[in-house]
Amino acid sequence: MSEAIQTAFAAGLLEVAPPPAGLKAWNATSPGRRYDVYRNNVSAGLTNALAARFPAAERIVGAEFFRALAWAFICLHPPRSPLLLAYGDDFPDFAAGFEPAREIAYLPDVMRLEAARTRAYHAADAPSLDPKVLAKIEPDRLGGLALIPHPALSVVSSAHPVATVWAMNTGERPLAAIRDWHGEDALVVRPDMTVEVVPLPPGGGIFFRLLAQGRTLEEAVSAATAPDGTFDLSENLAILLRAGAFTAVRENQDDEDRNHV
Numbered sequence: 250m251s252e253a254i255q256t257a258f259a260a261g262l263l264e265v266a267p268p269p270a271g272l273k274a275w276n277a278t279s280p281g282r283r284y285d286v287y288r289n290n291v292s293a294g295l296t297n298a299l300a301a302r303f304p305a306a307e308r309i310v311g312a313e314f315f316r317a318l319a320w321a322f323i324c325l326h327p328p329r330s331p332l333l334l335a336y337g338d339d340f341p342d343f344a345a346g347f348e349p350a351r352e353i354a355y356l357p358d359v360m361r362l363e364a365a366r367t368r369a370y371h372a373a374d375a376p377s378l379d380p381k382v383l384a385k386i387e388p389d390r391l392g393g394l395a396l397i398p399h400p401a402l403s404v405v406s407s408a409h410p411v412a413t414v415w416a417m418n419t420g421e422r423p424l425a426a427i428r429d430w431h432g433e434d435a436l437v438v439r440p441d442m443t444v445e446v447v448p449l450p451p452g453g454g455i456f457f458r459l460l461a462q463g464r465t466l467e468e469a470v471s472a473a474t475a476p477d478g479t480f481d482l483s484e485n486l487a488i489l490l491r492a493g494a495f496t497a498v499r500e501n502q503d504d505e506d507r508n509h510v
Contacts, residue, residue, distance in 0.1 A: 295323050298333045299340060303363045305418040306344070309356060318347055334371055338364055355409035362415050362446065365403045365437040369444045372401035377440045377493030386498070392467030396460050396495040401439035404449075404458045408432045412448040421446075440493025447492050452480030457494065 299319045300307050307315040322343045328336045341360035350356055377399065386394065405411060412435040416422040434454025436447040449457065452473035459469040474480040489495060 292320065292323070295328065295333075295336075296320060299323075299337050302337050302367050303340065303360050305363055305415050306356060306360045308418045309359065309414075310350065310353065314349070318344060318350060321347065334367070338368075340364070355407065355411060355414055358405065358407035358409055358411045359415050359418070361407075362405045362411055362435055362437070365405050366444050366446065369401035369403065369437050369439040372399075372439060375399050375401075375496045378490065378495045378497060380490045382498060383490075390500065392465060392470075393500055394466045394498050395463055395500070396466070396489075397497040397499065398461040399438060399440065399494055399496050401437070401444070402457075402461055402494050403437045404434060404454050404461065405437060406432070406434045406454045406458075411435060412446055415446065436488065436492060436494060438492045438494050445492060447488060449488065450481060450484050452476065453485050453488070456480065456485050457489070460489075460495070 296316055296319045299322070300312075300315060303315075310318065319340075322337075322340055326339060326343065330336075341357045341364060344350055344360055345357040378396070383391075410427055410430060410433045412433045413422070413427060415435075417424050434449040434457075436445075436449055436453070436457055438445050438447065455476075456469045456473035459472055460466070464472075470480070470482055473485075
């Protein structure tokens with residue numbers, strides 16, 4: 250098959266069109282019907298792959314709407330790799346600009362949470378930080394510590410109750426009216442074999458995100474406390490250790506340099 254026919258063959262899979270010129274069937278019959286079957290299989294396969302990765306989103310909008318959303322995305326963003334593990338990373342951003350879904354303002358953030366869960370599932374394994382390591386560090390040195398994030402760690406922040414909505418649409422929590430509609434931060438981790446979504450208390454999103462970026466404990470606490478002063482360090486540290494969000498500690502290089510002066 251020539252390169253031109255291959256290009257036309259691939260392009261035609263994402264639109265209703267006759268088979269590319271020059272295409273032939275092995276048994277010399279018309280290839281049109283076989284091509285349509287193949288095109289339908291591609292459409293169903295990619296749509297099912299997205300549905301498997303974004304089950305909460307599908308439940309929120311319904312299967313028919315989700316298929317239409319997925320197909321619109323597939324046509325503009327076909328996979329670039331035969332491995333579909335990461336396919337759909339930009340699906341949430343696409344959904345944010347999809348006019349028919351504009352009224353469901355929380356949908357893209359729910360999808361971002363689902364995408365983070367998939368990435369966590371396929372992330373590298375690593376041992377979690379042993380709480381005894383922190384316990385052995387002198388209190389006056391804690392502020393200068395930086396933590397090494399677990400490869401599966403990510404934080405999803407939203408102006409909507411994203412963790413609650415996700416939980417209600419995956420069976421983690423029963424469906425119910427959300428009377429206190431407010432933004433939520435969610436920690437996504439996989440310390441062992443199971444991916445966990447941990448709703449964070451006030452300031453937790455800032456705290457974990459800065460730590461994951463390599464900022465010191467003191468810097469992360471200061472930034473997390475600044476917005477409204479409700480940040481609880483003990484509560485967030487308990488989540489950090491319980492969730493296995495980090496793997497090791499290192500001292501701030503500036504502090505180490507000063508210690509050697």
